[in-house]
Amino acid sequence: MLDLILKDWHFMRWLRLGIGLYFGYVAISGGESVLGFIAAFFLIQAVFNTGCGPAGCAPRSYDVRHNYKEEPDFEIVKPK
Template sequence: MKRILFSQWHLMRYFRLALALFLFFQAYETKQWFFIVFGIFFLFQAIFNMGCGPNGCQVNYKNQKDEQ
């Protein structure tokens, strides 16, 4: 767990963290508390390094020709 939290920080993780903090701030300033849900989502992605990888969010489909 410690390795996940403190290693492999890159630009996208910093961006997600900054976006989460910005959404928390906006929720507090505007009193529109649904922004917190989105902030928690991006904070979770930043902390645990989850989300789409470098290949994007594509699904690998297998067709019948590949199986033969």
């Protein structure tokens, strides 16, 4: 768990942290509870490296490469 929080800090993670901290400051200084919930949303995304978009719930932190050992079968199709 600590490894998830401390590693792989990329641009979007820093951006979410900045947005969350800014909204948190505005929520505390202005007494806005809705902005407090939005700040918590962004801060949780930044800390746990999750996203809210399609297929962004847990972005991959590694590169997946397929190593196919067999050659694919091809069939030549000739027009009539």
